[in-house]
Amino acid sequence: MLRKMDEGEITHAFHQNLTASSAASNNNNPPHHVLKRKRNLPGNPDPEAEVIALSPKTLMATNRFLCETCGKGFQRDQNLQLHRRGHNLPWKLKQRTGKEAKKRVYVCPEKSCVHHDPSRALGDLTGIKKHFCRKHGEKKWKCEKCSKRYAVQSDWKAHSKTCGTREYKCDCGTIFSRRDSFITHRAFCDALAEETARVNAVSDMNTSLGGNIGYNVMGTSLGHNMATHFPSIFKPVSNTDETSNQTSRGLPLWMGQTSSQAQETMVNSNLREIHHQLGSATSSGTIYGGNSLVQCSNLPPSNNYQLSWVFGTKLSNTSQELTTSTTSLPLCNNNTSVPSLYSSQHQPHQTSSNMSATALLQKAAQIGATSSDPSWLGSLGLKCGNSQGQDGNNNKFSGMYGSSFVLSEADNSACDMSQMHPLKRRHILNEESGGGQTRDFLGVGVQNHLPTFINQRVDLI
Amino acid sequence: MDTTPYTPNNLSPHLTTFHSNNNQNHDTIDEVAALDNMHRSNHSHTSTSRSSDASETTEDANKWASRLLRECAKAISERDSTKTHHLLWMLNELASPYGDCDQKLASYFLQALFCKATESGERCYKTLSSVAEKNHSFDSMRKLILKFQEVSPWTTFGHVASNGAILEALEGEPKLHIIDISNTLCTQWPTLLEALATRNDETPHLKLTVLAFAGSVMKEVGQRMEKFARLMGVPFQFNVINGLSEITKEGLGIAEDEAVAVNCVGALRRVEVEERENLIRAFKSLSPKVVTVVEEEADFRGSGEDFLKCFEECLRFYTLYFEMLEESFAATSNERLMLERECSRSIVRVLACCGEEVEDGGECERRERGTQWCERLRNVFSPFGFSDDVVDDVKALLKRYQPGWSLVVSQGEDHVSGIYLTWKEEPVIWASAWKP
Numbered sequence: 037m038l039r040k041m042d043e044g045e046i047t048h049a050f051h052q053n054l055t056a057s058s059a060a061s062n063n064n065n066p067p068h069h070v071l072k073r074k075r076n077l078p079g080n081p082d083p084e085a086e087v088i089a090l091s092p093k094t095l096m097a098t099n100r101f102l103c104e105t106c107g108k109g110f111q112r113d114q115n116l117q118l119h120r121r122g123h124n125l126p127w128k129l130k131q132r133t134g135k136e137a138k139k140r141v142y143v144c145p146e147k148s149c150v151h152h153d154p155s156r157a158l159g160d161l162t163g164i165k166k167h168f169c170r171k172h173g174e175k176k177w178k179c180e181k182c183s184k185r186y187a188v189q190s191d192w193k194a195h196s197k198t199c200g201t202r203e204y205k206c207d208c209g210t211i212f213s214r215r216d217s218f219i220t221h222r223a224f225c226d227a228l229a230e231e232t233a234r235v236n237a238v239s240d241m242n243t244s245l246g247g248n249i250g251y252n253v254m255g256t257s258l259g260h261n262m263a264t265h266f267p268s269i270f271k272p273v274s275n276t277d278e279t280s281n282q283t284s285r286g287l288p289l290w291m292g293q294t295s296s297q298a299q300e301t302m303v304n305s306n307l308r309e310i311h312h313q314l315g316s317a318t319s320s321g322t323i324y325g326g327n328s329l330v331q332c333s334n335l336p337p338s339n340n341y342q343l344s345w346v347f348g349t350k351l352s353n354t355s356q357e358l359t360t361s362t363t364s365l366p367l368c369n370n371n372t373s374v375p376s377l378y379s380s381q382h383q384p385h386q387t388s389s390n391m392s393a394t395a396l397l398q399k400a401a402q403i404g405a406t407s408s409d410p411s412w413l414g415s416l417g418l419k420c421g422n423s424q425g426q427d428g429n430n431n432k433f434s435g436m437y438g439s440s441f442v443l444s445e446a447d448n449s450a451c452d453m454s455q456m457h458p459l460k461r462r463h464i465l466n467e468e469s470g471g472g473q474t475r476d477f478l479g480v481g482v483q484n485h486l487p488t489f490i491n492q493r494v495d496l497i
Numbered sequence: 498m499d500t501t502p503y504t505p506n507n508l509s510p511h512l513t514t515f516h517s518n519n520n521q522n523h524d525t526i527d528e529v530a531a532l533d534n535m536h537r538s539n540h541s542h543t544s545t546s547r548s549s550d551a552s553e554t555t556e557d558a559n560k561w562a563s564r565l566l567r568e569c570a571k572a573i574s575e576r577d578s579t580k581t582h583h584l585l586w587m588l589n590e591l592a593s594p595y596g597d598c599d600q601k602l603a604s605y606f607l608q609a610l611f612c613k614a615t616e617s618g619e620r621c622y623k624t625l626s627s628v629a630e631k632n633h634s635f636d637s638m639r640k641l642i643l644k645f646q647e648v649s650p651w652t653t654f655g656h657v658a659s660n661g662a663i664l665e666a667l668e669g670e671p672k673l674h675i676i677d678i679s680n681t682l683c684t685q686w687p688t689l690l691e692a693l694a695t696r697n698d699e700t701p702h703l704k705l706t707v708l709a710f711a712g713s714v715m716k717e718v719g720q721r722m723e724k725f726a727r728l729m730g731v732p733f734q735f736n737v738i739n740g741l742s743e744i745t746k747e748g749l750g751i752a753e754d755e756a757v758a759v760n761c762v763g764a765l766r767r768v769e770v771e772e773r774e775n776l777i778r779a780f781k782s783l784s785p786k787v788v789t790v791v792e793e794e795a796d797f798r799g800s801g802e803d804f805l806k807c808f809e810e811c812l813r814f815y816t817l818y819f820e821m822l823e824e825s826f827a828a829t830s831n832e833r834l835m836l837e838r839e840c841s842r843s844i845v846r847v848l849a850c851c852g853e854e855v856e857d858g859g860e861c862e863r864r865e866r867g868t869q870w871c872e873r874l875r876n877v878f879s880p881f882g883f884s885d886d887v888v889d890d891v892k893a894l895l896k897r898y899q900p901g902w903s904l905v906v907s908q909g910e911d912h913v914s915g916i917y918l919t920w921k922e923e924p925v926i927w928a929s930a931w932k933p
Contacts, residue, residue: 178889179893180893180896181893181896181897182893183886183889183890183892183893185886214897216653216657216688216894216897217643217646217647219687219688219691220643220646220684220687220688221643222687222725222728223684223686223687223690223721223722223724223725224639224643224684224687224721
C-alpha cells in the first residue's frame with residue numbers, strides 16, 4: 037500500500053500497517069498503535085513506522101529548496117527558512133505536528149534491492165539517500181590519486197583525506213609511497229624468496245594459505261636477528277617513525293616497548309637459554325617458554341599446535357585440527373597457543389634444515405600471513421580506535437605478516453589492508469573465548485607484559 | 498663497458514672502400530671544424546655542464562651531437578669517405594657514454610654509424626649481444642627494471658592500460674590464461690594478481706605462459722611470480738616457452754575452458770617485419786578474448802630504402818629517450834647507464850644491420866608507429882577501446898610521476914585506436930587493446 041511520492045509530497049505519506057503486509061518483521065505487533073521507540077537493526081524497521089517510498093529523483097535531489105534572493109539551495113525547508121531570515125524575507129518554520137511525530141522509514145526505490153521491501157526499510161532519510169547513491173547510483177566522484185570511484189560525495193571526501201598518506205613498507209626495509217610500486221617490489225623482493233626457500237617443503241600447505249611472506253627475519257643467530265626483525269614484521273611504520281632505525285629496537289613484541297639494551301639482552305639470553313634447553317640439532321626450537329610449552333621444531337607436527345591462529349589464519353585445508361580456541365595473539369593467550377607458534381605444522385620438513393627460531397617464527401607467521409583481518413592491525417596498536425584488551429586482538433595478526441603496511445591513519449586503514457590480503461576467502465580463526473591467561477613464555481615472569489603490549493601502540497621500530 | 502670495435506687510428510683503412518667525393522663538402526667540413534674548435538675544451542667526459550665558450554652559440558652548443566651525427570649520416574649515405582672519416586673522428590673525440598645527453602647520443606650513434614660505414618654491423622651487434630647476455634643476471638635486471646619503473650612511467654603506462662583491458666575483458670571468467678610476450682620481466686603481473694585477488698568475488702585461476710626471447714632469467718622470475726601468487730591467494734600456474742615458434746593452442750597449453758588474453762609489451766617489434774603479419778594471425782588462432790599491444794612510438798622500418806630517414810627517426814626517438822632518462826633518474830644513477838647501454842644494441846641493429854639477415858635471430862628492434870601497428874592488427878582483430886575507468890587509472894598513474902608525462906587518447910581519426918603516453922608533448926608509447 038505504498039504510494040509513490042513525488043517531490044514535496046512527503047507529508048502525505050500513507051500510513052502503512054506493516055503487520056498486515058510484511059512477513060518478516062517482528063511478531064509482537066499489537067493491532068493498535070503503540071509507539072515504540074526501540075531501535076531496530078538497520079533494515080529491520082519498526083513495524084509501526086510509516087513507510088515512505090520516495091522516487092529516485094527525490095532521493096537524489098539535493099538542495100531542492102531554493103532561496104529566491106540568492107539562489108542558494110537547501111536540503112530542508114527549515115534550513116531555507118532560517119536562511120531567509122538573513123535576507124530579511126518573511127520566514128516561517130513549520131511546526132512539527134503530532135502526526136509527524138510518527139516514526140518514518142524509507143524504502144529503496146530500486147526493485148531488485150533488498151531494501152525495497154518495506155520490511156527492510158531504512159529508518160533514516162539521509163541513510164536511504166546514501167544507500168541509494170552508493171548501491172544504485174552512478175559513481176561520479178573519483179579519487180584523484182588512485183582513481184577509486186565513489187557515488188557519495190562524503191565517502192569520496194573521506195577517502196581523499198587518507199589516500200596517498202599511507203606508506204607501505206616491505207619486509208626488506210624499503211618504504212614506498214605508491215601502492216603499485218610496493219606491490220611490484222614485493223613480488224620480486226628477496227625477502228619473499230628467502231622466506232620461501234626456508235619453507236619449501238611446506239608448499240603443499242601453501243596453496244590454501246598463500247603462504248609466503250617476505251620476512252626479513254633471516255639468519256641463524258637467534259637473539260639478535262629475532263629481536264631486530266621481529267618488530268619490523270609487526271610494526272607498521274608510520275610516517276613519523278621512519279627516522280628511527282629499525283634495528284635499534286631490538287625487542288620482540290611481547291617484551292614491551294622499550295628498546296633498552298638491558299631488556300634486549302634479557303630477551304636474547306632467554307632465547308639462547310631456551311635454545312639450549314632444546315638442544316636440538318637444528319638449532320631451532322621455540323624461543324619462548326622454556327617449559328613444557330616449548331615445542332621444538334624437531335617434534336613431529338603435532339596436531340595440538342595450532343600455528344595458524346597465531347596469525348589468525350584459517351588453515352582450512354590442513355588436516356590439522358584448527359580449533360578456534362587459540363586464534364588470537366599468543367601474547368594474550370593461553371599457553372597452548374604459544375608453542376604452536378613455533379611448532380610449525382610443517383615441522384617435519386624442517387628437521388633436516390638448519391632452522392633457527394627466527395625461521396620458525398617466519399614460518400609460523402607465513403602460514404598466517406595470508407589471512408587478513410585488517411582490524412587486527414588496529415588492535416596491534418596501530419592508530420586504531422579499538423580499545424585494547426584481549427578481545428581486541430583476535431585473529432588479526434595475520435594481516436600484518438608479510439605486508440608490513442604502514443597505516444598512519446585510523447581504523448579505516450584496517451579496511452584498506454583487505455585490499456592487499458584478500459579477505460574474502462580467509463576466515464580468521466576466531467578468537468579465544470576471552471580470558472586467555474597471559475603466558476610468561478619468555479620466562480620473564482611478567483604476567484602483564486603481553487596485554488600491555490597489545491594495548492599500547494607498538495613503537496618498537 | 499662497451500667493447501668499441503673502433504679506435505681513431507683504425508678509421509682510415511676501413512674507409513678506403515668509399516668512393517670519395519670532395520667537391521661540395523668543403524663548406525660543411527669548415528663548419529664542422531668550427532664546431533670542433535669550439536668544443537675542444539669540452540672534452541671532459543664526466544661533466545654535465547657546457548663550457549662557457551659555448552654560451553655565444555647556445556643553440557648549436559646544445560645540439561652539436563645531432564648536427565654532427567646528421568652530417569655524418571649524410572656523408573655515409575653519399576659515400577663520401579673523406580667527410581665520413583673526418584666526422585667520425587670528430588664524433589669520437591667528443592663522444593662519451595658518461596657525459597651529458599649529447600655526448601652519450603654521440604657515443605652510441607657513432608658506434609652505429611661506424612658499423613654502417615664499415616659494414617660491420619652484424620659483428621658488432623653480436624658482440625654487444627653476447628656482452629649483454631653475460632651481464633644480465635636476474636638481480637641486475639630486476640633492480641634495473643624496478644628502478645626504472647619507479648622513476649618513469651615508460652613501462653608502467655602500458656602495464657596499467659593492458660591490465661585494465663585484460664581485467665575488463667576477462668571479467669567473470671573462472672579460468673584465465675594469459676600469453677605474455679613482453680620485455681618487462683613480468684613486472685606487469687603482480688598488480689594484476691593483486692587486482693584479481695581483491696577485486697572479484699571469486700578469484701579466478703590464472704595461468705601465465707611467457708614466451709621468452711632469452712629464457713635464462715625467466716626461470717627465476719617465474720619462481721617469484723609463483724610465490725607472489727601464493728601470497729595473494731590466487732591459484733596460479735607459470736610456464737616459460739622459448740621463442741615464438743609454437744604459437745598454437747596445443748603448443749602453449751591452452752585448455753578449452755580457459756579464457757585467453759594475449760599481452761605484447763615491446764614484443765612485436767622484435768619480430769622481423771615480414772613475420773609480423775603471421776604472428777598476428779597466429780594470435781588469432783588462439784581465440785583470445787583480448788589482445789593488448791604496447792609499443793614504442795617510432796618508425797624504424799625504412800632502414801634499407803632510406804637510410805637518412807630512418808636515421809633521423811632513430812635520432813629523434815633516442816634523443817627523447819635519453820633526455821627522459823636524464824630527467825628521470827638521479828645524476829649518478831647506474832641504472833640509467835645500464836638502460837642507455839641497452840639502447841646501443843638497438844641502435845646498431847636498426848642502423849647498421851639493415852636488410853641483412855642476422856643469423857640466430859637476435860631481435861629485430863624495428864619499431865613501428867601506432868598507426869602502422871593498427872593497420873596490421875585491424876586485418877585480424879577489431880579495436881577494443883580502453884574504458885573510462887582504465888583511462889582514469891592511467892591518469893592516476895601518471896600523476897604519481899614527475900610532471901612532463903601526459904596521456905593522449907586517440908580520437909579514432911586515421912583509424913588509430915589506443916592511447917599514447919607523451920613526454921613533453923611527444924608521443925613515446927602507444928598502448929592498445931583488441932578483440933576478435
